[in-house]
Amino acid sequence: MQKIVLVCILSFVFGYAGPICDFKINDAKAQIQYAIQKNLNANIPELQKNLQKLEKTCKDSDILDEIHQNIQATQSNLDQVKMNLDTARTDGNAHKIRQAQIEFKIANMQYIAAKQELLRMQDLLKSQKNVK
Numbered sequence: 102m103q104k105i106v107l108v109c110i111l112s113f114v115f116g117y118a119g120p121i122c123d124f125k126i127n128d129a130k131a132q133i134q135y136a137i138q139k140n141l142n143a144n145i146p147e148l149q150k151n152l153q154k155l156e157k158t159c160k161d162s163d164i165l166d167e168i169h170q171n172i173q174a175t176q177s178n179l180d181q182v183k184m185n186l187d188t189a190r191t192d193g194n195a196h197k198i199r200q201a202q203i204e205f206k207i208a209n210m211q212y213i214a215a216k217q218e219l220l221r222m223q224d225l226l227k228s229q230k231n232v233k
Contacts, residue, residue, distance in 0.1 A: 186201040
């Protein structure tokens with residue numbers, strides 16, 4: 102019982118932001134380590150700045166909001182690219198059709214990646230709730 106109370110108190114004292122923020126912070130640290138190992142010194146200050154920002158202001162709800170905005174943006178882009186593909190098919194220009202098909206594949210992959218990011222973050226929240 103005392104351990105649970107102590108953990109709760111420490112969580113509030115250190116401003117525990119949640120499992121999504123923990124994941125993002127750990128990811129930022131891993132990116133810094135990678136940059137150090139690969140001597141990507143130009144990237145390190147920006148990565149450290151991002152890490153500090155996450156540590157100070159990260160909220161799970163803010164991260165989820167950003168992910169939802171990204172999904173909307175990629176969905177909008179996918180819709181636009183789909184219209185471009187339809188237009189190219191109507192025109193019948195083989196080069197434009199191929200170009201539009203490539204753009205569609207890229208936009209579709211970006212949309213899928215955005216949706217997968219949301220699922221990963223939701224899984225983190227579920228696993229946190231199951232631990233409690």
